[in-house]
Amino acid sequence: MINSIIEPTKNARNARIGYKNLLVGTTTSEAAVMLIPNTYERYKPTSGSKTVKFQLAASTSIDFVGIAAHNAGTHDNSTSIIVKYAATVGGALTTIDVMEFDEENNAKMINFEPVTAAEIAITFTTSTAGLEIGVIYAGEALEMERPIYGGHKPIDLSAETDYQNTRSESGNFLGRTVIRRGAETSYQFKHLSDEWIRQSFKPFMKSAIKHPFFIKWRPDLYQFTAFGFTTKDIKPSNMGGGSRLMQVSFNIQAHQDI
Numbered sequence: 001m002i003n004s005i006i007e008p009t010k011n012a013r014n015a016r017i018g019y020k021n022l023l024v025g026t027t028t029s030e031a032a033v034m035l036i037p038n039t040y041e042r043y044k045p046t047s048g049s050k051t052v053k054f055q056l057a058a059s060t061s062i063d064f065v066g067i068a069a070h071n072a073g074t075h076d077n078s079t080s081i082i083v084k085y086a087a088t089v090g091g092a093l094t095t096i097d098v099m100e101f102d103e104e105n106n107a108k109m110i111n112f113e114p115v116t117a118a119e120i121a122i123t124f125t126t127s128t129a130g131l132e133i134g135v136i137y138a139g140e141a142l143e144m145e146r147p148i149y150g151g152h153k154p155i156d157l158s159a160e161t162d163y164q165n166t167r168s169e170s171g172n173f174l175g176r177t178v179i180r181r182g183a184e185t186s187y188q189f190k191h192l193s194d195e196w197i198r199q200s201f202k203p204f205m206k207s208a209i210k211h212p213f214f215i216k217w218r219p220d221l222y223q224f225t226a227f228g229f230t231t232k233d234i235k236p237s238n239m240g241g242g243s244r245l246m247q248v249s250f251n252i253q254a255h256q257d258i
């Protein structure tokens with residue numbers, strides 16, 4: 001990484017949720033599909049190096065950028081995606097980070113010290129055609145008030161696959177077809193203050209009714225990111241015991257590219 005502003009001051013044990021996308025437009029018409037949070041439509045840049053700029057409604061603070069529904073991990077070994085920002089539309093660009101990919105096409109969210117941005121730029125570099133990117137978010141991430149203390153099933157180890165098996169009349173295995181694939185897990189948080197739930201967490205609860213989001217559960221240890229949606233309404237509850245502390249849990253069904 002070449003990033004010099006990665007966040008050193010926040011509690012890196014606490015989950016980050018990137019849910020409020022502040023990007024509203026792009027100067028590259030073909031890339032406008034990335035502003036729609038579905039994972040089916042894809043922007044497909046040509047081979048070589050290409051920079052796409054995305055604009056915010058106004059110059060404001062951002063501290064995360066996320067991409068999802070991509071094949072950058074398996075497209076070719078030369079693929080790189082550089083994230084930059086400008087304080088004004090058309091202004092000088094400053095590099096935030098270089099997104100790194102393993103051999104899987106997992107969602108990716110980078111978190112950094114807040115910068116004031118009116119525009120972000122994504123530079124795609126690849127030696128062959130065929131790169132696809134479906135979703136991009138940028139904004140201010142929600143930092144959970146407390147970390148997850150244990151029992152969590154990491155999203156990268158929680159595949160959820162629907163199969164159709166074929167067997168002969170005599171019971172012989174003839175094959176298997178994958179009908180649907182993705183990942184599913186739950187996030188459980190405890191010892192949250194009542195004030196924090198109502199002031200900081202409630203806007204996310206409302207957003208999650210309609211919109212998918214990025215989430216990273218332990219940024220200090222793992223960079224695995226999920227992009228998905230909740231399976232039902234999020235409902236915090238009191239923990240009892242004479243305190244006003246609360247707890248909350250929610251499931252997520254996450255997109256997963258092959």
